[in-house]
Amino acid sequence: MSEFRLEPWGEGDLLLLERIMGDPAMTEHLGGPETPEKIAERQKRYEQLPSTGTGVMFKIVDAATGEGVGSVGYWERDLGDTMAYETGWSVLPEHQGRGIATIATAQVIERVRAEEKHPYLWAYPSVDNHASNAICRKLGFELVETEEFEYPRGSGNIMRCNNWRLELF
Numbered sequence: 001m002s003e004f005r006l007e008p009w010g011e012g013d014l015l016l017l018e019r020i021m022g023d024p025a026m027t028e029h030l031g032g033p034e035t036p037e038k039i040a041e042r043q044k045r046y047e048q049l050p051s052t053g054t055g056v057m058f059k060i061v062d063a064a065t066g067e068g069v070g071s072v073g074y075w076e077r078d079l080g081d082t083m084a085y086e087t088g089w090s091v092l093p094e095h096q097g098r099g100i101a102t103i104a105t106a107q108v109i110e111r112v113r114a115e116e117k118h119p120y121l122w123a124y125p126s127v128d129n130h131a132s133n134a135i136c137r138k139l140g141f142e143l144v145e146t147e148e149f150e151y152p153r154g155s156g157n158i159m160r161c162n163n164w165r166l167e168l169f
Helices: 011-021 036-052 100-115 130-138
Strands: 004-008 055-062 068-078 083-091 120-123 142-150 158-167
Touching (some): 004 100, 036 055, 055 083, 083 100, 100 130, 130 158
Antiparallel strands (some): 004 055, 068 083, 120 158, 142 158
16 A cells, blocks of 8 residues: 655645545535635635644645645534534545545544644534545544534535544543
8 A cells, every 4th residue: 555645735736626626426425516716715725724723734645656636634613612623535536445535534633633722523424425434433433413504505505414523632
C-alpha cells in the first residue's frame, strides 16, 4: 500500500475540488454536484479556514506520485450548548477501497486531539453511505442518533444522516 500525507488545502487545489464536488458519483450522498460558482466559494473557504483558527482542510496526497487523491478536514460546529469539531472526507473513485480515507481521518483525529480544544469530533455521513459509516465504526466513533436535515442549506434537499461522535480526551 502506498503512503499518504496530508497537505493544507491551497490555491492550486481547485481542480481536485472540482473532481470531488462536481462529480455526481462523488456527491451522491451529499445532494448532488455543486455548481462551478459554489465550488469556487468552497475553494476560498478551504484556503482561508486555517487563518480563522476554526479548523483546516487538507488535500490527501499519494506520497509516491505527489497526486492529490482526496480531501479530509475538520472545522468548528456550534451544537447549541457547546462547540465541537466536525470532520468529513472524500477520496476519488479510482483510489477508493484502499483504506485511504481511514488513514487520512485517523491523521486528522491525531491533530484535533493534540489541539485539546474541543472534547468531541463529530461526523455526519448519510445513512446510505456504508463506506463512510464503516470508517466511523473502525476509528472508534460512537453512533449517537440518526437525524434528518437540509444539506446543503437552502437547497431543499433533506438528508438522513448518522450522527457519529468521537470522544477526543
